[in-house]
Amino acid sequence: MKRLSSAAVWIASILLAVLIVLFNAAVLMRYVFHQPIHFTEELSALLLIWIVMVGAIAAEYENQHLSITVLTDLMRERPRQMLGLFTDVLSVVVLLFVAWLGWRLANTVQFKITSILRISWFWIDLAVPVGAAGAAIIMAGRAARTFKRLRMRDAG
Secondary structure, eight states: HHHHHHHHHHHHHHHHHHHHHHHHHHHHHHHHSOOOTTTTHHHHHHHHHHHHHHHHHHHHHHOSSSSOTTTTTGGGHHHHHHHHHHHHHHHHHHHHHHHHHHHHHHHHTTBBBBBOOOTTTTHHTTHHHHHHHHHOOOHHHHHHHHHHHHHHHHOO
């Protein structure tokens, strides 16, 4: 899990650096040289989608996604862990379904070409199944660890 998270952080960081360089170059070219870079909008959209979806994997590993803990903070430890296990398992199912739908979408649009970069939409839409499957793997690992802790507590 740690390697998946580390890879996600590195990939998202590199993509973000490329996006920052692209935006700075676009501003420089447009306002200083009066020669806009025409592919900036299309490439930045592609990069943003990948940054968000790959970043979701790292955020899930670090447990940084938004959560409202008003009720769970009032629970005892065991019911809170059981509820966490239930929500993790349910989330894995939903994320795998989203990954499957994203894969189907990517395959459906693989012959559709972007207007400026002339690349397949497959590479843009592939970010959804990658991010969803990666987050599902992280959550499944967390659910397995929680289940193991609950079983060990019951046995001991």
